[in-house]
Amino acid sequence: MGSVHAYATAAGERRYRIAFRRPDNTQTSERGFRTKKDAELRLAEVEVAKARGEHVDPSTARITVERLGVEWLASRENVLKPSAYSSLASTWDKHVRPKWGDRSIGSIRHSEVGAWMGELAAHETRKATDGVPAKLASATTIRRAHGLLAAILDVAVHDRRISRNVARGVALPAKSRAMTRRYLSHAQVQLLADEARHPTLVMFLAYTGLRWGEATALRVRHIDALRRRVSVEENAVLVSHEIHVGTPKTHRSRSVPFPAFLSLPIAQLAEGKSRDALLFGDGREHVRLPASRNGWFTAAVKAAQAIDVDMPRITPHDLRHTAASLAVSSGANVKAVQRMLGHASAAMTLDVYADLFDDDLDAVATALDEAKRAAVVVNPLSRERDRLA
Template sequence: MARVLDAEYWGVYEDRTLRVGVFLYEWLEAKRPALAPNTWAGYRACIERDLVPAFGGMLLLDLRPKHIDAWVSRQLAAGRGRTTVHHAVAMLRGALNHAVRTWRLRYNPAKHSVPAKPRAAVRTCWTPDQAAAFLRHNAEHYADRLTHLFEVMLGTGMRRGEILALHWSDVHLMDRKLYVRWTLTAVNNGKVHLGEPKTEASRAWVSLAPRAMAALHRQANLQMAAHADGRLEGLVFARPDDSPLRPQWVLDQLRKRTAELDLPKIGLHDLRHTPASIMIAAGIPLAVVSKTLRHSNLAITVDLYGHLLKDSADEAVTALSIALDRADALLADQASGGVFQRAA
């Protein structure tokens, strides 16, 4: 009765038998509908690999900041990557926030224990010359579906999952546009899932330049020639049996073909960063680049590519200086005219 009255007073209903491991699995299962399959699998792997061995046997009510801080110190001292440790404790903090919101805990013991997020590594982007050389090499030595896939990726900035999930029903060649409706994910490069795009802004129309249009036309001809009835349906880029391409296989092919030209090693997502960097270098306004890449807001584009705006910043302050010089010269001319008038 005392515990019940205390819970009513504080608004927290403490379960004195619930252990951290059980709570984490319950929380993860409740999160499943809101997470992409590969994200959910990543969360589960982190719980099983790190959080349950460290805290799973403890009562949820007994977990304290000192326990979490000590684990962080041991992991870093053992050489674990700061990014891995940051993600693990950030996930624990998120789960314990849920415990606070559902009145299982009075406070979140991980609230101040998340180590600083490491600075993101500088992204590798190809120059226009390198990108053009890669595309020409593909066309001359392969001329296959990946040749056309890489052309469309570099020509639109589409994400890996979006290009692998693209259906012919969403390609409108007459209008020179395609619609991003699906994204493909593979859990541990195993089971493939088709789901909704990353954000609401991601589900949008994408314009097609002549090069991307030509690549899609070639891919259409390639696919129709492979079917006796000449049909054009299903996935745009697929295996011969029309099943989805495996992301890891596409990445392996990218690396193989990149190595053949001795180009800087990049990943599939860098094929999205490269067109962004080329557009910015060409002087395209950042707001237009953001819209083209279908970012949720302009701040994301600035965070990702702000370091590429160095020349734009030089141009901006130069324009400011020129404007001030012109205004100052005009004032000087007016002042000189006033002196002559008074002298007369």
């Protein structure tokens, strides 16, 4: 058990300190208590925490957020995909380190973290980025910054440096679900391909739903011409002007069908290339995502809009949405669409593309109506047969 001792400050005021042993059996003390009762209560808390294995040494909470943050980021570098790690590192440099880097973890208060969320919301530019609505981009940035700070403090809690994570439980901006997805018709896809530098790539994205990195990472050996399937095994992502090749987003390979009309264009792309050569482009270098302002894809969209006034302004990723739309309109069920897109579950597909399945609800109502009418006709006939019998 610990003990309580009185002492006099330099100003002659009476104060109390407590002396106790840490869980590792080293001696320590805390001082500055104004009354003996306050000192005894704190000592009791310490002893209970020790008994429960929850004791936190206040001196270990002096470590700064920057020191823990650098260690935490280093531990994630070989775990995360390069694109995900780059996003975290950028958030650390832009938002977390400037605000909290020189603060000791024990000095941060819950109210301060909440105020920081408000500051980030006020200073976000809310300008649309790569076709993402401004409010969604803002909420994502804020939540990512909060998540990074909270993750660092979680480590501090597990290391017994602090007793609780003050970043948890802070109110966060909700991600907007009011995202307008742009879908092209069959005719619009063809028009866009006709105007594009890489027409087969445009058609392929719009009719398979592959992500840009998945499509541009395809190699000749990934094509099964007889079954009209592609095996999605790699993903090429541009990070800091450098292409990083890894596994698909879900870390799982999948087989995706392509329509028969793409067989000849794909065969032409593969002609003369080795099995390990890239299908799209020159076979050696990955086709890079075109610039959003003046790249070849944007130029193709503008050219198509000059011909078709109903052609929406789209990005390459909208071709993935188009593939989902065309598949559903052709009669594909949600499970088939999920497997094609590589979503983790059918629930995720429904969550993302709920608007595409509205017609299914109408079909349910129609089927129920037809079933009811058939039942009403059958019943009188059944009763008539019973009476005659």
